[in-house]
Amino acid sequence: MAKMAAYAVESGEDAFRKIFKFYKRRNPPPDFSDVIDFSRSAPSDQVIPALLDPGAVSDEEAARVGLRPVRDWRAFGLPGYPGFMFITNPFLLGSKPFWVRQCLKTYPQKPNVCNLDMHMSPSDTQDIWDKSVGGLSHNQRQPKTLLDRLRWVTLGYHYNWDTKTYSASHYTPFPADLHSLSFHITSACGFPGFNPQAGILNYYRSDSSLGIHVDESELDHSRPLLSFSFGKSAIFLLGGTRRQDPPTAMYMHSGDVMVMSGQSRLLYHAVPRIVAAPQGHPALEASGSSRHGSVVEPLSEQDWAVCSRYSHSSRVNVTVRQVLAPGQSFPETPSSH
Numbered sequence: 624m625a626k627m628a629a630y631a632v633e634s635g636e637d638a639f640r641k642i643f644k645f646y647k648r649r650n651p652p653p654d655f656s657d658v659i660d661f662s663r664s665a666p667s668d669q670v671i672p673a674l675l676d677p678g679a680v681s682d683e684e685a686a687r688v689g690l691r692p693v694r695d696w697r698a699f700g701l702p703g704y705p706g707f708m709f710i711t712n713p714f715l716l717g718s719k720p721f722w723v724r725q726c727l728k729t730y731p732q733k734p735n736v737c738n739l740d741m742h743m744s745p746s747d748t749q750d751i752w753d754k755s756v757g758g759l760s761h762n763q764r765q766p767k768t769l770l771d772r773l774r775w776v777t778l779g780y781h782y783n784w785d786t787k788t789y790s791a792s793h794y795t796p797f798p799a800d801l802h803s804l805s806f807h808i809t810s811a812c813g814f815p816g817f818n819p820q821a822g823i824l825n826y827y828r829s830d831s832s833l834g835i836h837v838d839e840s841e842l843d844h845s846r847p848l849l850s851f852s853f854g855k856s857a858i859f860l861l862g863g864t865r866r867q868d869p870p871t872a873m874y875m876h877s878g879d880v881m882v883m884s885g886q887s888r889l890l891y892h893a894v895p896r897i898v899a900a901p902q903g904h905p906a907l908e909a910s911g912s913s914r915h916g917s918v919v920e921p922l923s924e925q926d927w928a929v930c931s932r933y934s935h936s937s938r939v940n941v942t943v944r945q946v947l948a949p950g951q952s953f954p955e956t957p958s959s960h
């Protein structure tokens with residue numbers, strides 16, 4: 624953070640925007656040497672070990688959702704960011720393809736909501752996967768499939784992008800498998816009883832970015848926000864509570880998980896750039912075999928081929944949120960009468 628901070632402080636007002644533009648720049652490409660890579664990190668003055676609770680999740684419970692035993696996870700924090708936790712790919716080898724398939728094939732299905740619903744009829748967006756497989760574009764000239772055009776999906780309490788709110792009336796059941804995965808990860812991070820109620824999936828092409836924002840629409844900010852990354856890597860910027868605070872840049876690789884809680888729950892953040900997965904860190908490995916009672920199923924050959932092709936050209940991020948505290952309800956609004 625130190626070198627970047629010096630760069631930004633000179634730059635005046637909106638230090639976050641300056642650094643966002645720095646990493647988004649194509650020509651000349653930026654210098655990535657300040658970007659923290661937790662997958663290669665050992666504890667230092669930049670990166671500190673984070674405490675997990677291995678007793679909170681049994682090895683069987685972890686394996687059921689495709690996770691390694693908690694004692695084998697590598698978890699880090701950042702000095703100056705209390706409540707921020709970064710877990711480098713805690714997934715068992717062969718289980719990520721299942722979660723990628725859920726993101727590409729299952730979660731975009733009705734009753735969940737996606738960007739394509741904004742200008743297409745429900746019957747046209749009914750079978751995004753079936754209408755896309757076989758035709759997933761290899762090059763710019765082919766017409767884009769629905770999967771290529773997928774930008775976001777919402778789950779549970781469906782986020783309203785215009786009003787930046789959730790509402791009681793726009794809810795469909797949150798996926799049980801993602802609920803279970805999120806519940807176990809947050810338990811291991813010291814947040815028992817996390818109740819995932821809303822999810823936002825963001826789909827990134829190689830040239831996509833996500834603007835500077837704070838996730839504050841949830842009514843209960845005492846619960847963590849969980850973020851999963853699959854496919855290509857991203858540069859993630861984590862700032863402060865003010866746009867003048869210079870952000871810290873870090874890589875998010877396929878399988879990495881972030882937990883933002885406490886003072887880090889309401890910080891500015893953004894994704895200025897998607898980058899290639901590094902050598903030795905494949906965007907997607909082969910699908911593994913199924914264990915008895917596991918949520919994670921092996922993929923058919925065709926599903927794996929589509930997920931693998933997608934993961935090499937694109938990225939999916941899943942954020943999972945608890946919207947309401949136990950017993951809390953949405954405030955009454957005039958339109959609810």
Ligand code: SIN
Pocket residue numbers: 823825833850852857859875892893894940942
């Ligand atoms: C988000 O902030 O909502 C998503 C961030 C990411 O894609 O890593």
